[in-house]
Amino acid sequence: xxxxxxxxxxxxxxxxxxxxxxxxxxxxxxxxxxxxxxxxxxxxxxxxxxxxxxxxxxxxxxxxxxxxxxxxxxxxxxxxxxxxxxxxxxxxxxxxxxxxxxxxxxxxxxxxxxxxxxxxxxxxxxxxxxxxxxxxxxx
Numbered sequence: 001x002x003x004x005x006x007x008x009x010x011x012x013x014x015x016x017x018x019x020x021x022x023x024x025x026x027x028x029x030x031x032x033x034x035x036x037x038x039x040x041x042x043x044x045x046x047x048x049x050x051x052x053x054x055x056x057x058x059x060x061x062x063x064x065x066x067x068x069x070x071x072x073x074x075x076x077x078x079x080x081x082x083x084x085x086x087x088x089x090x091x092x093x094x095x096x097x098x099x100x101x102x103x104x105x106x107x108x109x110x111x112x113x114x115x116x117x118x119x120x121x122x123x124x125x126x127x128x129x130x131x132x133x134x135x136x137x138x139x
Contacts, residue, residue: 002135002136004036004075005036006138007138015106019111022108023082024050025049025080026053026079026106027054028077029064029074029077029078030074030076030102030104032075038072039067039072050083054095076102077103077104078103079092080105080108082109084109087131093121096121103118103119119134
């Protein structure tokens, strides 16, 4: 059983977003119900950086409102790593939310074969135990 499911169509949309923003990181919001991602909302990376991302506050509130109107919960966030593997960087850990969201990372290190992985990050845990990889089923 997967910790999270994602349609192939949504996976392709997230990868397309990552490629469109390269060499900068992209970012967005994952919404759905339970363990199923039903929507991915593109957001603007206010950092415009190949190594860091950040959300615009008012845009994030608009996306959360749009997801709620569609009957979805915000499950977490996605972003891309344009030159490194799909694994949380120290910056990703430092900037993670304390509210238990999931984090999806798309790696474009090999653009012909993008990799998608998901994680929970808990900064309250000791270093080395803060990052937990979850299983992802793309259906």
